[in-house]
Amino acid sequence: MTDAEELARRFEERRGRLRAIAYRMLGSAGEAEDAVQETWLRLGRTGGDGIGRLDGWLTTVVSRVCLDMLRARAARREETYGHDVPQRADEGAGAVPEEEVLLADSVGVALLVVLDRLSPPERVAFVLHDLFAVPFDRIAAVLDRSLPAAKKLASRARGKVRGAPAVPGAELGRQRAVVEAFLTAARGGDLSALLDVLAPDVVRRADPVVLPPGVPAELRGARDVARGTVALRERARFAAPALVDGGVGAVVAPAGRLLCVLRIAVHDGRVQSYEVVADPKRLRGLHLAVLDLPAGA
Template sequence: MARKGDQVDGLTEAFEAERGKLEAVAYRLLGSHSEAEDAVQEAWIRLDRTDGIDNLGGWLRTVVTRICLDMLRGRKAPPEDPDELEQLPAVRRTPEDEALVADSVSRALLVVLDTLEPAERIAFVLHDMFAVPFAQIAPLVERNPVATKKLASRARQKVQGTPAVPAAELARQRRVVSAFLDAARAGDLPAILDVLDPDVVRRVDTAALAPGMAAELRGARAVAEGTAALSGRSQLAELALVNGEVGVVLAPGGKLFLAITFTSEADRITSYDVVADPDRLGGLSIAVLSAER
């Protein structure tokens, strides 16, 4: 049935009021800005063909979630170009909408979400990030509320991971690696030297080697200079739990490109390994390093 002009204008306005929230949901479900926009656009097409919707926001969220679930199930390869910027193009959003899309969705979290089964991801994202009741999520993943709650719980355990060391040791590792990462991002050679053991060793596997980069460096000065030279790459790096200990991941667009594992004593790093080989990355356990850890 054709819509009158004022109906079309009203529907468009109502949809645009929901767009930011929908893209926030879709981005967390898909981990890709471009795919999130595609999912929301598809929801608009379906809305334009539908009449008599009482709860527009709820209807749109349900439709977007189902579209995302289909996209996750149909995925065969990483959807995101590693060079894609971590900002959505501006599309008539309010400041509140922008905040919804940009709020603390770390690349490390996207890496972990990408390891979840589609139904786990739907249950976890909708419940833990958007406080959607399990009773409303259950029909979307074709389970009852109890089973849906178990899906979210299983996903939560994967996201949080299990530290391999006591809390005090994890906190120490975090201080050391965080200081190293801050200094690396700034390209601050003295600050990098401060956190390196004099006999530190840096190893880089072949897949991570940049032109002119040595596969192994020894000594604080050589390692610090090599680290400072890559300060641009460090801007995309984030702390994460790697094999149960504090490490670093580099994940442009939320797709894991490399991981760094560290050994340290007291307040100094004694060695670190840069891993980028796909087979080696696949063997790592990556989890989010939560604020309280």
């Protein structure tokens, strides 16, 4: 085996981990693959000579590539919240490749949404330290920051990712149980289960952009709200519980790309009201965080 073949073999052994890091940093499988390929090209130009620890070298390079991509994305001022809102409620979902949906689910839809709200340095610092246990001295080198600055970035990002619940833990748990039951019933189009979890006088309000023509923005009463929820059950497939303004709500994010947010009010073990927020300006004003980090995130 030639030196080049040996280097290629060693790189392929590490490709999966590099792709995992890049996906969490970029939130796009295609862009993650581009970052990994660029890392391979740089390794090919450098060669194996002079690289003391290949794992660390590859992690540093792919992280810097991702950081550059995130900065370029920010510089283009891409509208990352609400830009995929379709003109009709039944559009958009079918265009998401199944493998992208499964990948986002494995990482955590809410986590991907919240990571997308971090600054590029915050996102890189959080992913490397909190998700992949990379030491801060190496993170500082990636970001070209001092060690204290790198630690501060990760801490700030961690605070944003985890958020600040507005209610005690026990109440948060009760809210979450109701919201999860609501989402399960919505995904299954189970009218009976929805009626069980909705308060009799429940109110549903929605930004008109996510509704089919002719559907009112406001519905009242458990039966009408349940029927309206069933009519849009395809969206529920992409919904995941999240911390929304300190309480338990949900994000609807096909392949981790935020489409809308459900602000859900729970009272006496039932959904008292919920609002579907899809307007980009309103989405930016919401405080979103994860309820917990998925295992292996």
